[in-house]
Amino acid sequence: MSKVKTSYFCQSCGAQSAKWAGKCNSCNEWNTLVEEVIHKETKNDRLQLFSANKNENHKSNQSVLLQEIGISEYPRIPVPGQELTRVLGGGIVPGSLVLFGGEPGIGKSTLMLQLALRLKNLKVLYVSGEESEQQIKMRAERIGITTENCFILQETNTQNIFVQVEKIQPQLVVIDSIQTLHTSYIDSSPGSVSQVRECASEFLRFAKETNVPVFMIGHITKEGSLAGPKILEHMVDTVLQFEGDRNHIYRLLRATKNRFGSTNEMGIYEMNGDGLKEVLNPSEILITNRNEATSGVAIAATLEGNRPLLIETQALVSTAAYGTPQRSSTGFDLRRLSMLLAVLEKRCGFRLGAKDVFINIAGGIKVEDPGIDLALVCAVLSSNEDLPIAQNVCFAAEVGLTGEIRPVSRIEQRIFEAQKLGFEKIFISTYNLKGLNLKQLKIDVIAVSKMEDVFSKLFG
Numbered sequence: 001m002s003k004v005k006t007s008y009f010c011q012s013c014g015a016q017s018a019k020w021a022g023k024c025n026s027c028n029e030w031n032t033l034v035e036e037v038i039h040k041e042t043k044n045d046r047l048q049l050f051s052a053n054k055n056e057n058h059k060s061n062q063s064v065l066l067q068e069i070g071i072s073e074y075p076r077i078p079v080p081g082q083e084l085t086r087v088l089g090g091g092i093v094p095g096s097l098v099l100f101g102g103e104p105g106i107g108k109s110t111l112m113l114q115l116a117l118r119l120k121n122l123k124v125l126y127v128s129g130e131e132s133e134q135q136i137k138m139r140a141e142r143i144g145i146t147t148e149n150c151f152i153l154q155e156t157n158t159q160n161i162f163v164q165v166e167k168i169q170p171q172l173v174v175i176d177s178i179q180t181l182h183t184s185y186i187d188s189s190p191g192s193v194s195q196v197r198e199c200a201s202e203f204l205r206f207a208k209e210t211n212v213p214v215f216m217i218g219h220i221t222k223e224g225s226l227a228g229p230k231i232l233e234h235m236v237d238t239v240l241q242f243e244g245d246r247n248h249i250y251r252l253l254r255a256t257k258n259r260f261g262s263t264n265e266m267g268i269y270e271m272n273g274d275g276l277k278e279v280l281n282p283s284e285i286l287i288t289n290r291n292e293a294t295s296g297v298a299i300a301a302t303l304e305g306n307r308p309l310l311i312e313t314q315a316l317v318s319t320a321a322y323g324t325p326q327r328s329s330t331g332f333d334l335r336r337l338s339m340l341l342a343v344l345e346k347r348c349g350f351r352l353g354a355k356d357v358f359i360n361i362a363g364g365i366k367v368e369d370p371g372i373d374l375a376l377v378c379a380v381l382s383s384n385e386d387l388p389i390a391q392n393v394c395f396a397a398e399v400g401l402t403g404e405i406r407p408v409s410r411i412e413q414r415i416f417e418a419q420k421l422g423f424e425k426i427f428i429s430t431y432n433l434k435g436l437n438l439k440q441l442k443i444d445v446i447a448v449s450k451m452e453d454v455f456s457k458l459f460g
Contacts, residue, residue, distance in 0.1 A: 009192070010026060011032045012024065012027050012230075013026050034193075036186075036194050076090050077092040077172070082267075083267030083269060084111075084115065084267060086305075087265050088258070088261060090260075095213060096213045097216070098214070098239075099216050099239045100112065101241055106251060107251055107269070109130075109139070111269070116150050117146070118147075121149075125170035126150060126153070127155060129176065130176060130177060131176070136152050142275070156180050156181050156190060158182070158202050159184055161181075172213055172214075173206075174214075178199060178216045183202065196232060226239070243366070244364060247364070250269070250279070250285075250363055250365065251270070262305060264304070265307070268282045282363075285363070286362060287310055287312050290391065293388035295382045295389075297388070298378045298394075299312055299423070300313050300367075302369040302371050303413065309417070310417060311365065314362060317352065321356075325353065327356075328358045329358075329359040336373075343403055344377065346403075369408075371398055371409075374398070378454065382459075395427045395428075396408055397448070405430070405450065411428055414426075415428075423443060426443055426444070430449040
């Protein structure tokens with residue numbers, strides 16, 4: 001009989017310790033060490049789970065010269081839909097392990113089920129540890145997609161899952177979710193650090209040895225990070241983050257890690273009653289169609305990866321009612337907002353220190369591009385002076401600490417996107433004019449270098 005061994009694991013970073021301590025020596029977090037029972041398996045305990053392990057010609061790993069290593073090109077698996085294809089970097093890479101995280105109720109299972117049902121030419125195994133087969137069937141009927149190559153398995157034991165994998169021979173595996181699975185080789189509860197790490201390791205070996213891609217859905221902690229040990233994110237090839245406010249219908253798909261593509265890309269979805277729909281032209285949706293001009297509203301031309309977007313920035317400036325002025329921001333960094341207000345106070349002479357300032361990015365999205373600085377500043381000035389900005393004007397520039405208007409990257413894409421949506425004027429930095437052919441543009445490009453120039457040309 002194998003010996004039972006106990007050890008202590010950090011619930012934050014996954015570090016292992018032989019004895020309990022108040023603080024983890026790896027991540028310095030307090031009260032995170034939890035005792036777990038580990039079953040030390042013998043050589044005869046572990047089954048041959050993958051057909052690749054049964055190959056008689058399977059050779060042991062040996063060191064080779066870098067020049068002698070051959071590269072075998074595997075064509076990517078095409079994904080139906082432009083948004084997921086863009087975020088993954090052009091499609092699914094065979095043998096890749098993808099971790100898909102998001103808050104509860106954001107639509108992770110719906111998006112993965114849509115992916116499994118739309119890959120009609122592939123045999124897909126959808127493993128669910130949270131929902132019953134009837135619940136998945138009801139969701140599939142609500143989505144309205146039918147296929148004959150999607151198998152549903154309601155199971156949480158990884159050994160039983162690999163038995164079904166050996167029987168079905170799928171070309172894609174979806175795990176919903178990794179925190180609900182458990183392996184028989186570790187005597188700890190599902191969702192613990194050791195269980196999550198071992199289950200992910202088993203699917204990593206399966207994906208690399210059989211060249212079958214695996215999608216794993218992961219839970220999110222209250223801090224917004226992926227639940228489980230941090231090593232889970234290091235093990236996988238791609239980490240996808242599904243974001244959005246449940247009070248809004250739009251969802252953002254980002255890649256925080258991607259070994260096969262860029263991490264700057266973003267996909268936008270719209271949550272409807274029949275599933276998630278792709279938003280192919282989000283600029284038209286993120287801009288409110290108003291019949292009359294309103295103060296405190298400015299349009300910014302921003303970039304998400306290689307994708308230009310036009311978003312609506314809203315500002316409200318009012319007299320502080322309780323003495324201490326409030327600073328509130330939704331969808332924008334609050335510290336950067338404080339910096340922009342300090343620039344307006346110090347460099348431009350606008351007295352905003354005794355006023356409440358509220359900022360909102362319409363549509364419920366979060367923007368980190370500094371190219372929306374000028375639009376935010378103009379929205380604040382518009383609300384403060386109660387002077388509306390013309391609806392055919394947009395902005396694309398960064399504001400420096402000295403009050404200068406700084407250039408932004410890929411200004412041509414921003415200008416062409418504004419021109420496509422019918423805007424007539426766009427404010428940019430003077431330093432962005434270098435190499436820009438104004439003759440081929442149908443939009444009036446206004447170059448400015450200081451905040452005073454912006455205010456005089458915008459409000460007269």
